[in-house]
Amino acid sequence: MLELTRITAGYDRRDPVVRDVSLHVAAGEAVGLLGPSGCGKSTLARVAALLHRPDAGTMTLDGTVIRGWRHRAPREQRTAVGVVFQQPRLSADPRLSLRELIAQPLRSTGRRREVPGRVAELAQLVGLSEELLERRPHAVSDGQLQRACLARALVLEPRLLICDEMTAMLDASTTAALVAVVERYRSESGAALLAVGHDRVLLERWCDRTVRWGERNAGPAERERVAAG
Amino acid sequence: MAETTLALPGRTTRRVRIVTSATIVVTVALAVLVVPPLAQLDQQAVDLANKLDPPSWAHPFGTDDVGRDLLLRCVYGLRVSLLVGLVAALTATVIGTAIGALAGAFGGWTDRVVMRVVDALSSVPHLLLGIFIVAMFRPGVWPVIVSVALTHWLSTARIVRSEVLSLRSRPFIDAAVSGGASRTRVIVRHLLPGVLPQAGLAAVLMVPHAMWHESALSFLGLGLPAHQASLGNLVQSARGSLLAGDWWPTLFPGLFLIIPTLALAGLAGAWRDRINPRRKSELML
Numbered sequence: 001m002l003e004l005t006r007i008t009a010g011y012d013r014r015d016p017v018v019r020d021v022s023l024h025v026a027a028g029e030a031v032g033l034l035g036p037s038g039c040g041k042s043t044l045a046r047v048a049a050l051l052h053r054p055d056a057g058t059m060t061l062d063g064t065v066i067r068g069w070r071h072r073a074p075r076e077q078r079t080a081v082g083v084v085f086q087q088p089r090l091s092a093d094p095r096l097s098l099r100e101l102i103a104q105p106l107r108s109t110g111r112r113r114e115v116p117g118r119v120a121e122l123a124q125l126v127g128l129s130e131e132l133l134e135r136r137p138h139a140v141s142d143g144q145l146q147r148a149c150l151a152r153a154l155v156l157e158p159r160l161l162i163c164d165e166m167t168a169m170l171d172a173s174t175t176a177a178l179v180a181v182v183e184r185y186r187s188e189s190g191a192a193l194l195a196v197g198h199d200r201v202l203l204e205r206w207c208d209r210t211v212r213w214g215e216r217n218a219g220p221a222e223r224e225r226v227a228a229g
Numbered sequence: 230m231a232e233t234t235l236a237l238p239g240r241t242t243r244r245v246r247i248v249t250s251a252t253i254v255v256t257v258a259l260a261v262l263v264v265p266p267l268a269q270l271d272q273q274a275v276d277l278a279n280k281l282d283p284p285s286w287a288h289p290f291g292t293d294d295v296g297r298d299l300l301l302r303c304v305y306g307l308r309v310s311l312l313v314g315l316v317a318a319l320t321a322t323v324i325g326t327a328i329g330a331l332a333g334a335f336g337g338w339t340d341r342v343v344m345r346v347v348d349a350l351s352s353v354p355h356l357l358l359g360i361f362i363v364a365m366f367r368p369g370v371w372p373v374i375v376s377v378a379l380t381h382w383l384s385t386a387r388i389v390r391s392e393v394l395s396l397r398s399r400p401f402i403d404a405a406v407s408g409g410a411s412r413t414r415v416i417v418r419h420l421l422p423g424v425l426p427q428a429g430l431a432a433v434l435m436v437p438h439a440m441w442h443e444s445a446l447s448f449l450g451l452g453l454p455a456h457q458a459s460l461g462n463l464v465q466s467a468r469g470s471l472l473a474g475d476w477w478p479t480l481f482p483g484l485f486l487i488i489p490t491l492a493l494a495g496l497a498g499a500w501r502d503r504i505n506p507r508r509k510s511e512l513m514l
Contacts, residue, residue: 049407070406091403
């Protein structure tokens with residue numbers, strides 16, 4: 001499904017955050033990526049989501065070698081991966097109602113006609129009422145907004161879902177509800193999952209296997225452990 | 230009451246400023262829109278018997294050196310100046326927003342090249358550049374508009390670019406990219422609406438500036454043709470009589486230029502104050 005081989009990535013070529021890291025996610029598999037903050041796991045997640053071009057290394061998605069990132073990646077590749085970000089406040093356009101937020105990917109891909117049906121379906125799945133759908137991000141709580149962001153990530157039925165610290169800012173019950181939604185989607189669609197986080201208990205219970213990542217600039221042993229995972 | 234305890238110092242002053250500015254802008258807008266079609270008076274009517282009459286009941290602003298009524302000339306002049314100011318500011322904002330958004334959204338080489346061109350153009354005094362542009366055409370309203378618009382988009386482009394750069398790195402743009410949005414869609418649907426308040430503010434702030442610029446070009450004799458009343462032309466033709474001690478042909482067009490432009494700038498300032506708190510609340514997230 002997803003194969004990251006010897007990826008080096010970061011925001012300064014002389015000092016990359018991610019050095020020579022490999023990661024493999026099989027079809028339908030749930031992989032948890034654990035590590036302290038600042039170790040580069042979000043950057044790796046952004047690479048896998050085709051949002052950040054790595055400095056070196058190769059990535060294949062469903063057997064296709066990825067040649068471009070962000071807008072250089074074909075739309076089909078970008079929409080094959082769904083992403084939920086850590087901070088719902090920042091990952092929602094403040095001008096859009098939650099309904100529009102969820103509908104955006106459908107509109108972007110020319111599937112306008114499916115909007116009413118799909119949005120209602122997903123709102124029910126993530127537990128958002130009709131009344132909440134009309135509100136804008138500033139008028140809902142973080143948990144409600146993250147539910148909408150999860151619905152947005154699922155609306156195009158991605159084959160791989162990347163949750164980058166999806167539940168880091170949420171309370172336990174919302175966390176449980178969101179994880180349940182993800183798991184229900186995965187059992188229905190057979191999608192793979194890459195869950196990034198620092199909550200070891202959660203990820204170990206949620207995922208088929210977890211990969212632990214040490215401090216930044218980890219020694220060769222650490223790197224191999226990631227590679228072996 | 231909670232509101233009175235929360236009231237910031239200077240709030241009353243600010244309110245007075247807004248109300249005064251708004252009143253002046255509305256009055257001036259009504260005057261230039263309504264007076265010319267209703268008055269049925271000829272601003273060009275020459276009355277040599279009454280030339281250089283001081284202000285009186287018949288001519289509240291006096292008459293000029295060929296006996297034309299100055300109040301009427303000022304209203305017509307302000308009409309032209311406002312028209313030039315509005316159209317030029319709007320055009321400059323559209324050009325600046327488009328170029329700034331492209332540079333900011335594409336980044337990389339596009340950004341570097343575009344911004345170096347902007348820097349290069351900014352290094353030339355813009356009045357000089359404007360003079361070059363008007364000098365290429367026959368005098369008229371359009372060359373002045375083109376000249377002002379082509380020399381005033383630079384600051385808007387810079388503002389819009391920096392706003393787009395800060396918006397571009399937000400996760401909601403990542404989410405849009407991941408959701409399959411094209412470059413155009415990201416710019417039009419997500420980036421431009423975000424910079425619109427700033428671009429709008431820049432446009433309003435530019436109107437008085439553009440009016441001053443038009444007047445400067447006309448004063449230098451490069452703007453509107455001499456027979457067409459514009460505030461710059463009026464001040465220019467009054468220069469001779471000022472030396473003879475006749476102050477009114479200079480004073481009134483000058484006031485007509487200063488008061489409405491200050492009022493417009495006052496309104497724009499109030500708008501900027503309204504935009505600022507939103508940014509402060511964003512920082513708190």
